[in-house]
Amino acid sequence: MLDVGPVRSPGYRATMKDVAALARVSLKTVSRVINDEPTVNPELVERVRRAASQLHYQPNFGASALRRRDGRSSTIGVLLEDLSNPFSATIYRAVEEMAIARGVSVLGGSFDEDPRREHELTSSMSRHRVDGVIIAPASRDHQYLRQEQMAGVPFVFIDRPPYLLEADTVLSDSRESSARAVKHLLSRGHRRIAFLGDLVTIHTAEERYLGYCDALIGAGLAVEDDLVVRNLRTIEAAQAVAGQLLDVGVPPTAFFAGQNLLTIGAVRAIRERALQLRVALVGFDDFLLADLLEPAVTVVAQDPVTIGREAAALLFARLDGDDRPSQKKIVETTFIARGSGEIPLLVGDN
Amino acid sequence: MLDVGPVRSPGYRATMKDVAALARVSLKTVSRVINDEPTVNPELVERVRRAASQLHYQPNFGASALRRRDGRSSTIGVLLEDLSNPFSATIYRAVEEMAIARGVSVLGGSFDEDPRREHELTSSMSRHRVDGVIIAPASRDHQYLRQEQMAGVPFVFIDRPPYLLEADTVLSDSRESSARAVKHLLSRGHRRIAFLGDLVTIHTAEERYLGYCDALIGAGLAVEDDLVVRNLRTIEAAQAVAGQLLDVGVPPTAFFAGQNLLTIGAVRAIRERALQLRVALVGFDDFLLADLLEPAVTVVAQDPVTIGREAAALLFARLDGDDRPSQKKIVETTFIARGSGEIPLLVGDN
DNA sequence: CTGAAAGCGCTTACAG
């Protein structure tokens, strides 16, 4: 091993007591210096600082939180569907930026739509005594969080609202922007528009489906069961289902996909059949390279950076004493026409 | 607010003491039950369980760690370049899976290649007394972690090796697989192969550059300065630089891009000039939809899931007492030929 | 098998 300078008492971690002894002051004076209390003689401050640095002293957040009146752990929980999905990851980063600015650390977790895992992770957050939680829940009953909330831990729900619980919420306008997307397809002459959706238990998946229905009904059309497939979770599943729809019976002339992975699955199915210049497609959620495909993919883009920032802002406001009633923020989506959604109904198609 | 049942002492959090009082046993007996110690009368176990559940008791990890001999906080730190990059995010998820299986929570953090932020985040991890750290470092001097290491906190370096510190490491074979990729282009007749690279301070960026040099030199060619551009960080920067190379002087007939965002930048520049069937391209790192572009993009694919798993396995082995010398694991890459890398040198090009 | 006392590293509440 390289010699990289002297190490005192290997394996030993300095405490405030050690710093106090070395600086020849009381424990309490060290505590004052570490916490930047102003009423300390500058000479003592200097001595304590030197001793702390010499001993590589790092304060123990856990011990401090234990005794502290507010009990703050300087930690928040961010619980999302899947941190490896770009939508979740972008939200996480946006929250992280704001947390770091406050000296707060982030405990992250992914549910994969498993309510049991939601319970485990929130319970784990509770045992870690996080100061607050930002959550995109998998379950549809959040009464079990009430105790934690009563104990003073603020919750901010994102992407999906709380059920049977009052809490701050940040959502996208899924239903309306879905209706707008489907109207866009209707305006190009399409009548047989298929819907690919995620789990029916997911609030946003339901909203997007309802937006699809709104648009059809608004145009005097019926929602046809054979054009609606839900509970799809992966690229592969969406690809298989879209393929079947295109192969069997009277195929759809356009698709509305309720989520980025499902959109990609639809792209694959359409491409496999060389129908990409014939079958229209609009997807919910933007994704990297959507503009480089041929045709480029028209999407309803959400704004995960704003969602993350708004959620963090609400959470930190609560931690700073904001006691207004529960807030509900709606973050705007953007419709981006790139080509795939502008393919008109072709003569000869139905 | 909805009424969701009785809540005892709103704002109050039950402690072991409260559970003990309700169950009419001593504090120590509650502690035994919570920690699943076997030597407790089943009847008392039952009484304690009921009391704990009735009071919604959640053990306080911080307090427990404070007194516990091993001082374990049941928390690890995972510090990566950028959690919103799919490569980092996939590693994070792989680690998270293994951590959850052990009941360990994950504190995540992103550096964005800022060594100062690396110092802040590792220091924050230290104050939180994490049990171990998985880190893809931004800095090139890790002596400052020695104290923490001596205090018993294992570090596993991923993607980049430690400098001036002994620690477990999990890397991809960047240099060799880069050389192989460039040889692939050479075998198609290309001689003017441009290299687009990330910050020269990043270990993997340097390795990939060296692999590029190895291949050229191995073929008896010189490394030409005007074909090498490094310190590129974004899609936009890579796109601009690749565009300039294509527009000015004697353009390259092939590109090797050292990172997923740079590959995408090169794709954009090539497409803008309608050269996608003429200019060859191989990228390091796979990315979603690489196979749906036209031509599909040939890549050297890393295996972030295995990197994450190996790193977590090493870390948890250390926490379980493994005291072998520092381990170094190399995770294999996969060359995926999809089309863009197989475009031959065309007659008339140089 | 059960419990009373001491102490982990820190902050609070108080006295000087």
Next chain:
DNA sequence: CTGAAAGCGCTTACAG
């Protein structure tokens, strides 16, 4: 401005 004592919620070490 400084410090000695008590206590946060738990586990350790020990006695019964």
